[in-house]
Amino acid sequence: MDTVGEIKSAVTKLSREELSAFRNWFQEYDSDAWDKEIEEDVAEGRLDAIAEQAMRDLDKYIREKYILENNPDGKYDCSPEFIKKLLKIVGNNPEKLHGYRLIDHRSGA
Secondary structure: OOHHHHHHHHHHOOOHHHHHHHHHHHHHHHHHHHHHHHHHHHHOOOOHHHHHHHHHHHHHHHHHHHOOOOOOOHHHOOOHHHHHHHHHHHOOOHHHHOOOOOOOOOOOO
């Protein structure tokens, strides 16, 4: 009998509790093996092209669909009051905004 066949046979003889313990162990073992495989692929550069394409796609999506628009309607311009308040907070250091979310409460769509 081959090893896989022996394992299958042994698993069918486990009690519920033993099967549960085996299942938990195997999930962790399999997850660790997958992580190791991914780490090796990354170290060998096998995922570089995929990662670079994903970053290009994300950048394009953010620029074109989500955050930035070319020639947006003027109704979406920040008010002078808002700009003054924002500049008081950040000055010439936009890094001060790191960790904060700007919310537009206007109802333009």
